[in-house]
Amino acid sequence: MAVIDLPQERREMMLRELRRKGKLVAAELSAEYGVSEDTIRRDLGELASAGLLKRVHGGALPLTPSNMPYYERDKCKQAVKNELAIAASQLVKDDQLILIGGGTTTAEIARNLPINLRATVVTTSPLIALYLAEYAHIEIIMVGGRINKRELVTSDAEATAKIRCFQADLCFLGVCGVHPEVGITSTLYEEVDLVRALIEQSGEVVATVTADKLGAIAPYVVASADNITHIITEKQVPQENLAPYRALGIEVIQA
Amino acid sequence: MAVIDLPQERREMMLRELRRKGKLVAAELSAEYGVSEDTIRRDLGELASAGLLKRVHGGALPLTPSNMPYYERDKCKQAVKNELAIAASQLVKDDQLILIGGGTTTAEIARNLPINLRATVVTTSPLIALYLAEYAHIEIIMVGGRINKRELVTSDAEATAKIRCFQADLCFLGVCGVHPEVGITSTLYEEVDLVRALIEQSGEVVATVTADKLGAIAPYVVASADNITHIITEKQVPQENLAPYRALGIEVIQA
DNA sequence: CTGAAACACGCACTAAAATGCATATAACCG
DNA sequence: CGGTTATATGCATTTTAGTGCGTGTTTCAG
Incomplete structure (x- = not known):
């Protein structure tokens, strides 16, 4: 399995996962990438202020909610x-x-x-x-x-x-x-x-x-x-x- | 295995490795090419300013994460x-x-x-x-x-x-x-x-x-x-x- | 309204990066 | 040949980024 060793790489993975699944849950990400929830929160905060996702309580959502048909x-x-x-x-x-x-x-x-x-x-x-x-x-x-x-x-x-x-x-x-x-x-x-x-x-x-x-x-x-x-x-x-x-x-x- | 004696040769190898693996980790490269991490960092810095890769903390990533689509x-x-x-x-x-x-x-x-x-x-x-x-x-x-x-x-x-x-x-x-x-x-x-x-x-x-x-x-x-x-x-x-x-x-x- | 979960903030610690400096090697030139 | 110079490299030092933990606060659901 591919090891994630670069912080930036992890963030890009998170973005891809968001596109695939339509949502991100902080607690799950923490387990998935083997880092603390704090780190995940900081990642999400950074991606949000870069305008790449929408930060919500508990995780994150895509900016364009209805782009992927649901x-x-x-x-x-x-x-x-x-x-x-x-x-x-x-x-x-x-x-x-x-x-x-x-x-x-x-x-x-x-x-x-x-x-x-x-x-x-x-x-x-x-x-x-x-x-x-x-x-x-x-x-x-x-x-x-x-x-x-x-x-x-x-x-x-x-x-x-x-x-x-x-x-x-x-x-x-x-x-x-x-x-x-x-x-x-x-x-x-x-x-x-x-x-x-x-x-x-x-x-x-x-x-x-x-x-x-x-x-x-x-x-x-x-x-x-x-x-x-x-x-x-x-x-x-x-x-x-x-x-x-x-x-x-x-x-x-x-x- | 061909010995790497030219700095430029090493940099091109690094670029190829980046294309192959999708990421470069500075510490690994140091061991792989038998040079100090400083040298690797200088290499990566140079390649980044030449617009050939994206420098990130701990290594480097491709400019277009192969899927920056739609x-x-x-x-x-x-x-x-x-x-x-x-x-x-x-x-x-x-x-x-x-x-x-x-x-x-x-x-x-x-x-x-x-x-x-x-x-x-x-x-x-x-x-x-x-x-x-x-x-x-x-x-x-x-x-x-x-x-x-x-x-x-x-x-x-x-x-x-x-x-x-x-x-x-x-x-x-x-x-x-x-x-x-x-x-x-x-x-x-x-x-x-x-x-x-x-x-x-x-x-x-x-x-x-x-x-x-x-x-x-x-x-x-x-x-x-x-x-x-x-x-x-x-x-x-x-x-x-x-x-x-x-x-x-x-x-x-x-x- | 209340307890649990999520969050924000500050602090400490580690790893990586930037910078300056010393050294070695190779290239250049008279 | 010998001396100068440019380049490459490694080392020491300072800065910065990334991370986890503790504490107090906010948000959410029952």
């Missing part, structure tokens, strides 16, 4: 999704080719990748593409096609065909439901082919699944559950609910 | 760009096929379209795609490809080829410079083909041009000025500056 849906279970995303982001390694599908949790993963990760990411989500643009060493391939406004992704035949052109190391899936027997299911028919392509063109398949989606069944079946290699879910999920997935050879990670 | 530029002349965008948005009619290129002004247009506009928009910018997702009756086609992080658009051959699949009614262009004789110019070589495609695949070509870009010349020529059908520019621009464009048959609108 989505209401993103709010629910935000904290949980953030936890899952952080755990998921541990699975990536340098120099991999990664596919990221649509969804609020996968978007969260895109904002929580290691800051110096060197990789190529293929995504169908313009929102994720924007988040990734803040990373210096990530090559971004945007998969084109008709935008599905509900999910904010391209999910038509053109997008599916494009995904088929890649053979990735890793894929992050946002799913509507995962059931041990029924498998991966979706509420959107037009997404089925695309998600299937994501799975088939990728070595490891990581599904981030909140507790309510575990064992859930949506109308359209995408693939059997054993196509998944990793499930990231909440800490509080009881072990007996996870056992069926482990029996399928899926590595289950709780965060 | 969001900075977006702030400047925001009010003006908004005016131009509102004027530009008047030109769209229902049921048209519209191309929107990259740029801060074109993004502004995307946020200022008539709320009930019924149209199809093709864009290379994920940011614009997100803005457009707010409109109920706009069909969005995202053009895929490698993302240029600086401009936040897809501008590679794949994107250009895709644009060639459309025959649009209208196209909004964000340009680096428009000169009556030299024509439309760009600061980015890789954008040239794409912008040319936008122009050729579109009936009307609307350029939103802030005062400083009117008559400006950037390194790479895209097309002659008479390819433009409409120029939207600032109110304060004197008539004599606009006459050459009108002589080319371009409709000039001041907002």
Whole structure:
């Protein structure tokens, strides 16, 4: 992991993190960079007086609040999704080719990748593409096609065909439901082919699944559950609910 | 390992190391090159005053932290760009096929379209795609490809080829410079083909041009000025500056 | 209204920077 | 060849930037 040894470097990192995440919390920064909260406060004060961010009680916010589009849906279970995303982001390694599908949790993963990760990411989500643009060493391939406004992704035949052109190391899936027997299911028919392509063109398949989606069944079946290699879910999920997935050879990670 | 015996050689090595690692730490350099920290500091000071790096406490950083993109530029002349965008948005009619290129002004247009506009928009910018997702009756086609992080658009051959699949009614262009004789110019070589495609695949070509870009010349020529059908520019621009464009048959609108 | 968290300020300590000076080496020139 | 000069370097000294801690104050949420 890249060590931060220059104060100025730390400040620039903070600015980038602000652009990615839309806010900075002093206490978190203190832990993240291994310096006291005083130092963080001084940093934030300096950046604020340089006109680079807006200082608020507890942290900082961007000057232009509405530049990065913001989505209401993103709010629910935000904290949980953030936890899952952080755990998921541990699975990536340098120099991999990664596919990221649509969804609020996968978007969260895109904002929580290691800051110096060197990789190529293929995504169908313009929102994720924007988040990734803040990373210096990530090559971004945007998969084109008709935008599905509900999910904010391209999910038509053109997008599916494009995904088929890649053979990735890793894929992050946002799913509507995962059931041990029924498998991966979706509420959107037009997404089925695309998600299937994501799975088939990728070595490891990581599904981030909140507790309510575990064992859930949506109308359209995408693939059997054993196509998944990793499930990231909440800490509080009881072990007996996870056992069926482990029996399928899926590595289950709780965060 | 080549021995470093020339001071100048050492400095060039340091610059290369800076490009490779993104930062230089004085103490490390001292050990690495076997000279005192004083010497390193003098080197860094010299390189800084030559404008080759940014000197910071403890070492040095690149001048442009490789990602000083978009969001900075977006702030400047925001009010003006908004005016131009509102004027530009008047030109769209229902049921048209519209191309929107990259740029801060074109993004502004995307946020200022008539709320009930019924149209199809093709864009290379994920940011614009997100803005457009707010409109109920706009069909969005995202053009895929490698993302240029600086401009936040897809501008590679794949994107250009895709644009060639459309025959649009209208196209909004964000340009680096428009000169009556030299024509439309760009600061980015890789954008040239794409912008040319936008122009050729579109009936009307609307350029939103802030005062400083009117008559400006950037390194790479895209097309002659008479390819433009409409120029939207600032109110304060004197008539004599606009006459050459009108002589080319371009409709000039001041907002 | 009250307790906890965040903040602001001053102080002490460390590391890095600037500055002046001494020395060594290499280049220059008669 | 020998002496002068310019450059590069290291060392000592003073300044300054960065940091953490303690104390008292402000802000915020229940």
